[in-house]
Amino acid sequence: MRASNSGLTSRPVPEWGLDMFTMLKLIEARGYTIEEAPPEVLLTAAQETRQQPPDRLRCLNPTCDQICAWTGGKGRPPLFCSKICRQQHERMRQRLEAEVAELSRGIDSCPPGGVLKRELSSERSKRVFALARYPDVRDHRAIRTME
Numbered sequence: 542m543r544a545s546n547s548g549l550t551s552r553p554v555p556e557w558g559l560d561m562f563t564m565l566k567l568i569e570a571r572g573y574t575i576e577e578a579p580p581e582v583l584l585t586a587a588q589e590t591r592q593q594p595p596d597r598l599r600c601l602n603p604t605c606d607q608i609c610a611w612t613g614g615k616g617r618p619p620l621f622c623s624k625i626c627r628q629q630h631e632r633m634r635q636r637l638e639a640e641v642a643e644l645s646r647g648i649d650s651c652p653p654g655g656v657l658k659r660e661l662s663s664e665r666s667k668r669v670f671a672l673a674r675y676p677d678v679r680d681h682r683a684i685r686t687m688e
């Protein structure tokens with residue numbers, strides 16, 4: 542092992558790198574593929590993986606900076622900090638999707654080239670850019686607020 546001064550911690554980093562500690566690598570080190578690994582091996586690898594997923598993440602509403610915490614497997618983990626954030630997220634997503642559809646219709650009816658088509662495309666791109674921050678989570682079984 543060698544010490545590394547780069548990265549977020551000063552913990553020693555093995556020469557083979559952090560990649561060695563992903564779940565897949567830990568399973569392979571035990572002689573299995575991920576498809577054939579028995580449940581006990583999967584659990585051990587998941588628990589030993591150095592790069593654990595964060596258990597505290599921001600509310601899924603991009604305009605909110607509240608934190609939603611992993612519930613430790615008890616109940617559904619919240620995606621939003623509040624019912625208001627969930628509703629704002631859904632309304633904005635629906636609005637942006639509708640505007641993208643309308644702008645696309647306008648773009649399709651414009652003559653090729655031209656300033657109007659270019660400006661409509663720019664407005665649509667702005668909404669597509671924002672829409673990426675509003676994924677459709679209606680079917681996500683983890684939808685719950687922290688309230």
Ligand SMILES: [Zn+2]
Nearest residue numbers: 600605622626
């Ligand atoms: Zn929120």
